[in-house]
Amino acid sequence: MELQVGRLLRERGRAEVFVTDEPCPPDLTEVGVEACRGPVHIEGRATSTGDGVLVEGRITVPVTLLCSRCLSPYPAEVEAHFQEKFVPRTRRRHRDEEEGGVPEGVEAVADEDDQVEFFENNRIDLGPLIREQLMMAVPMKGLCREECRGLCPICGQDLNQGTCQCQVEETDPRLAVLR
Structure with a gap:
């Protein structure tokens, strides 16, 4: 998703609201998403800060996850909030040159503490930010x-659907060496 911010940059404090649906990023499967059940819904606000654009909003996507106890697929909704400041790459470079920090022709690099991203040609690409926020919002161990009672550790029976005949001895693991 790209935001056109040329109009925003002309007036400090000016804001624009955006709402869109985008396809689900394919790399969500790497963090435990079994499948996307719909598009990624993005709604937010872009505000001119004078030296850049503050973009904040909310992302939601319906997905299918696998339960970490019984391994059954179940529907869920992943939601993430974001807030990021974007600065035009040329404006940052000119400011550094004026301060004598970076010679002409050398691109300025942000410090690790800077909480800004750069954009060019009055276009902000929100794709990487959206993908990152969704990947962090997926639960590590979904239920x-x-x-949920999970699976029997001996026979693998789903204990939510019924019991098994396995005899599970519960011993204190600290005493296991005495056997």
Whole structure:
């Protein structure tokens, strides 16, 4: 998703609201998403700060996850909030040159502490930000329901669907060496 911010940069404090649906990023499967059940819904606001643009908003996407206890797929909705400041690359370079920090022709590099991203040609690409926020919002160990009983550690029976005949001895693992 790209934002055209040329009009915003002309007037400090000016804001624009955006709402869009985008295709689901394919690399969500790397963090445990079984499948996307719909598009990524993005709504937000872009505000001119005078030296850049502050973009904030919310992302939601319906997905199918695998339960970490019983391995059954279940529907869920991943939601993430974001806030990021974007600065025109040329404006940053000129400011550094005026301060004598970076010689002409050398591109300025942001410090690790800077919480800004750069954009060029009055276009902000939100794709990497959206992908990053969604990947961080996916639960590490999702549960189909809070009372999920999981699988039997011996036979693999789904204990939510019924019991098994396995005898599980519960021993204190600290005493296992005494066997």
